[in-house]
Amino acid sequence: MSTCIGTVTAGLLATGAALAAPEAHKGGQGSDIAMGAYLDYGPSGIARIPSLSRWLGGKEIRVGHTYLPGDRWAGIEGNVGFLEDWAEWRQAKDDRMFVLNVPMQERNEERVPDRQVARLIRAGAEGAYDHHFRKLAERLVELGVPDTVIVLGWEMNGTTYTHRCAPDPENWKAYWRRVVKAMRSVPGQEFRFDFAPNRGKDAIGWTECYPGDDVVDIVGMDSYDQDPGRSFDDQVSQPYGLQQHVDFAKAHGKGISYPEWGLFRRGDNPEYVRRMLKWIEQHRPIYHTITDYCPHGVWQCKTNPQSSKVFRDALAPDRPGPVTPTPVIPTPVIPTPVVPTPVVPTPVVPTPQIPTPQVPTPQNPKPEVPTPSPVVPSPAVPAPVSPSPAVPSPAVPSPAVPSPAVPSPAVPAPVSPSPAAPSPAVPSPEVPAPVSPAPVETPVPVPSPAVPVPSPESPAPSASPSTKPSPKPSPVAPKPDPAPTTPPPPPVNSKQWCMPLNFGEWLSKLIGAQSLCVKFDWGKDSGFWPF
Numbered sequence: 001m002s003t004c005i006g007t008v009t010a011g012l013l014a015t016g017a018a019l020a021a022p023e024a025h026k027g028g029q030g031s032d033i034a035m036g037a038y039l040d041y042g043p044s045g046i047a048r049i050p051s052l053s054r055w056l057g058g059k060e061i062r063v064g065h066t067y068l069p070g071d072r073w074a075g076i077e078g079n080v081g082f083l084e085d086w087a088e089w090r091q092a093k094d095d096r097m098f099v100l101n102v103p104m105q106e107r108n109e110e111r112v113p114d115r116q117v118a119r120l121i122r123a124g125a126e127g128a129y130d131h132h133f134r135k136l137a138e139r140l141v142e143l144g145v146p147d148t149v150i151v152l153g154w155e156m157n158g159t160t161y162t163h164r165c166a167p168d169p170e171n172w173k174a175y176w177r178r179v180v181k182a183m184r185s186v187p188g189q190e191f192r193f194d195f196a197p198n199r200g201k202d203a204i205g206w207t208e209c210y211p212g213d214d215v216v217d218i219v220g221m222d223s224y225d226q227d228p229g230r231s232f233d234d235q236v237s238q239p240y241g242l243q244q245h246v247d248f249a250k251a252h253g254k255g256i257s258y259p260e261w262g263l264f265r266r267g268d269n270p271e272y273v274r275r276m277l278k279w280i281e282q283h284r285p286i287y288h289t290i291t292d293y294c295p296h297g298v299w300q301c302k303t304n305p306q307s308s309k310v311f312r313d314a315l316a317p318d319r320p321g322p323v324t325p326t327p328v329i330p331t332p333v334i335p336t337p338v339v340p341t342p343v344v345p346t347p348v349v350p351t352p353q354i355p356t357p358q359v360p361t362p363q364n365p366k367p368e369v370p371t372p373s374p375v376v377p378s379p380a381v382p383a384p385v386s387p388s389p390a391v392p393s394p395a396v397p398s399p400a401v402p403s404p405a406v407p408s409p410a411v412p413a414p415v416s417p418s419p420a421a422p423s424p425a426v427p428s429p430e431v432p433a434p435v436s437p438a439p440v441e442t443p444v445p446v447p448s449p450a451v452p453v454p455s456p457e458s459p460a461p462s463a464s465p466s467t468k469p470s471p472k473p474s475p476v477a478p479k480p481d482p483a484p485t486t487p488p489p490p491p492v493n494s495k496q497w498c499m500p501l502n503f504g505e506w507l508s509k510l511i512g513a514q515s516l517c518v519k520f521d522w523g524k525d526s527g528f529w530p531f
Contacts, residue, residue: 501514
C-alpha cells in the first residue's frame with residue numbers, strides 16, 4: 001500500500017489543523033538549501049507561508065508546493081484558479097521555486113484495477129493524451145511560470161494512484177517520454193521534470209520505471225517515517241532506500257530532491273526528524289518540502305511537539321544565544337598625585353613706542369608790503385537842482401554874477417611798489433598846491449533878462465512875467481594834504497648837525513618827522529676851529 005498522503009483530497013481534509021505554538025530555538029542547519037512545506041493547495045497555503053517563516057525565526061521559505069487535481073482532465077490541463085495565485089507568488093522573487101505535482105491519468109485516486117490501468121498506460125504511450133499536457137504547458141507559460149518543477153506521476157512504484165507503473169512498466173516509460181516531449185514543444189517553456197518514487201521497493205523497484213536521462217532533470221524521493229525499515233538507518237540502507245537513491249542520481253548525473261517527507265505511522269518521532277534533516281544537510285538536495293498537516297506535520301499539527309521543536313531548532317537561522325555577562329571586578333585605581341608644574345609667567349616686554357618726529361614745514365613769511373593808498377580828493381559836484389515852478393510874481397531882474405573858473409587839480413597815478421624789494425622806499429605822491437585864481441574884476445551889473453538853464457528831465461517852466469534864476473553853486477576846491485615839514489638846515493659852522501630820516505610816508509605819518517642830530521664842540525680852544 002502506498003504511503004503517500006500528499007494529495008489534494010488529503011490536503012483539503014487537513015486544512016483545519018491547529019498551529020503549533022512557537023518555542024525558543026537555537027541556530028540552524030541547511031540555511032542555504034531551498035526549503036518549503038505543503039500547507040494547502042490553494043491561496044490559503046500561500047497565505048500561511050509568511051507565518052511559517054516567522055515561526056522559524058525569519059527563515060526564508062523559497063519553495064511553494066501544490067498539486068493539480070487528478071479527477072478530470074480539465075484539472076490536469078491547469079484549468080484551476082489557484083495556479084494564478086501561485087504564479088504571482090513565484091514571480092515576487094527571482095530565487096523562489098514553484099513545484100507542481102501533475103497526475104498522468106484522470107480518476108487518479110479512484111482505485112482503478114491493474115487491468116484497466118494497463119490499457120490507459122498503452123493509450124498514453126500511443127499519444128492519446130499528449131494534447132492535455134500541451135495545454136498545461138501553454139497555461140504555465142502564459143501565467144509567467146515557465147520554469148516550474150513538474151513532479152510528474154509521483155510515487156509511480158506504489159499502488160495508490162492510477163498513474164502507477166507496475167501494470168506495464170515499459171509502456172509507462174514510453175508514456176512519460178511522450179508527456180515530456182509534448183510539454184517541451186511549447187515555446188518559452190523551461191520546465192524541469194522530477195522523477196520521484198516512494199522510498200523502498202513497494203509494488204515495483206522504482207529503477208524499473210526510470211524513463212531515461214534525456215527526459216528526467218531531477219531524481220526525487222518521497223520518504224515518510226514508516227515501513228519498510230524500523231529505524232532511520234534501515235531507511236538508509238534498505239533496497240531502493242535513501243542511500244540507493246543518492247547513488248542512482250549521482251550515477252546518472254542528476255540532482256536530488258525530497259518533494260514529500262514527514263512523520264506518519266510512528267507518531268511524534270523527534271529522532272526521525274533530526275536524522276532526516278541531518279541527511280538533507282549532508283546530501284544537499286535541490287529542494288525539500290515537508291508535508292505539514294496531520295499526521296505528518298510539525299507546525300500545523302500540534303500532536304508532534306517534540307518533533308516540532310527539533311525541526312524548528314534545526315532550520316531557524318543562527319542566532320546568538322543569551323550572553324551571560326562576566327562580572328567585572330573593578331581594579332582599584334590609585335590616583336597618582338599630580339604635582340602642579342609652576343607656571344612661570346613670561347615677562348612681557350613692551351615694545352617701545354618711538355614717536356615719529358614731526359618736522360614742521362618751514363613757513364617763509366611773506367613780507368607784507370604796504371600798498372600806499374594816496375587819497376585823491378574827489379571834487380564835490382553838486383547835484384543839479386531841478387527848478388520848482390514858482391508862483392508868478394513880479395520879476396525883479398538881478399545882475400548876472402559870473403562864476404569863477406576853478407581848475408581841477410592834477411592827480412598823479414599812484415605808483416605800485418615792487419614786492420621784490422624787502423623795504424622799498426615808497427615815494428609820497430606830490431600833490432601840487434592848488435592855484436588860486438586871480439581876482440577878476442567885478443563888472444558893473446547890467447540888467448539883462450535871465451536865461452533859464454535847462455535841467456535833464458525837468459518840466460518846462462510855466463510862462464510867467466518873470467523868472468528868478470537859481471544861483472549856480474560854486475565848486476568847492478579840495479584842500480590838499482600838507483606837504484611834509486622839512487627841518488631847517490643847520491647853520492654853517494654850527495656845533496650841531498642834523499640829518500633828516502625818511503621812514504616812508506606811512507611811518508612818517510605815524511611817528512612824525514625825525515632827524516638824527518650830532519653835536520660837535522668846535523670851539524676855538526679845541527684846535528679844530530677852521531675859521
